[in-house]
Amino acid sequence: MSIRHGLLALLERGQMYGYQLRAAFEESTGATWPLNIGQVYTTLGRLERDGLVLALPENEGGQRPYEITDAGRAELALWFATPISRTDRPRDELAIKLALALTTPGVDVRAVVQNQRTATMRALQEFGRLKRIDDRPDDLAWRLVLDAMMFQAEAELRWLDHCEASLVRYRPKPANSPTGAAGATGPAGTPGPAAADPAAGDPSAGAGPRVGGKLPR
Template sequence: MSVRQSLLAILDQGRCYGYQLRAEFDRRTGSTWPLNVGQIYNTLERLERDGLVERGATDERGHVYWQITSAGRAEVRVWLDRPVERAHGTRDELAIKLAVAATLPGVDVASVIRHQRTASLTQLERLTGARPAGVDPGGPEELARSLVADSMIFAAEAEVRWLDHIEQRLSAHPQHALQLELSTERPKRGRPAKASV
C-alpha cells in the first residue's frame, strides 16, 4: 500500500507531525491522492504498533512529531527496491511511488525505474505468450479472454512506454535538483484544494 510506505519514506527524510505529513504527501504527489488527517493518524498508529515509527517530542502547539525507526528505514528500502504489483483501482501506486521517490534525497530513481521496467517486461512477455489450450479460436470464450488479455497487454505496453518517458524526463535534471526538502511552512488544517490532472 503506497500511503503507508510513502509516509514512511517521507519520515525517513526527517521527523514530521500528522498535518505536515499530509501536506508533504500532497506536495510530492500533486494532490492526486487526497488523504484525510484521520487516515494519516490511523496509519501512524499502525506503523507505531509495527515498530516502524516512534512518537517523538511535542511542540508548543501540541504537534506530536513522529520519527522513523531502523526497521522503518529497512521497510522503505524494500518498498523502493520492489516492483509494484499492479492492482485494479483508481489509485496508481507506481505513479505515486515514482513521484515520492524522485523527490527524496539519496534515492536512485533510475534504479527504481529499472526494477519496474524489468517486472513490466516480464509481465508483458507472460501475457503475450499465454494461450489457453482447447479453446475455440473463433468462439465467444476466446473473444472474452482476448479482450481481457489485450487490455492487460496494452496496459503493460503503455507502462513500459511511460517508464521510458519518465526515465527520459528525469535524466534531463540533475538528481539533486529534483529533491524536495521538508517544507518549513506549517500546513493549514482542512482539506487541501483538489488538483486537476
C-alpha cells in the first residue's frame, strides 16, 4: 500500500494533522503497517509540494491540519480505479534471501528454510489468536486486512514446503565446471569424453536438475 495514497484517503474523510493521520492509518490497516511520525510529515510535505494537499493555519493546540485538494481527490480516484500490478509491489525479500543462500558458500539453506517456517507459523498462530478474540466483529476493514495476512502466511508456508522438497532433489553444479559436468569440454572448448557419450549429453540422463543459481521449480 502506498503511504501517499493512504494519507490522501484519510484526508478525504476530513481535515487532520500529523498525529491524527498516523493513528487513523494504523487503525485502518489493523496496525499491520506501523508508521513513524517522520514518515507522515515527510509524505505530507511531498503531497503539499505536488498540490495534492493544503496545509492550513495552526489550531489553538499548535497542530497544523491538512486538507485534500481537488487534484488530490483526482489522484486518489485514479489510484482506487487502477489495479495493483505485481511489479508495483516490494520485492520478495524471502525469495531473494533463499536464492542468495543457494549460491553463498557456508550457508545452511535448509536451516534458513526451517527458521523462516518457524517464524511464519508463529505469525499465523498470532493472526488466528487475534481473529478469535476479535472485539470488533463489525469492523470489516480490519477483518479483511487480517484475513489477507493469514492467507499470505499460509501461502508462504506452502512455498517453504516446496522449497524444502526441491532442496532434496537439488544437485549443485561443480564449482570448477562452468557447464555442471566434469569433462564436458576439452581444451579450447573442444568436446571432452563426457560430450562424446550421447547419454552424457542428454539432460534426462543426469543425476538431478541443473538449476544453477536459481530456485528449483
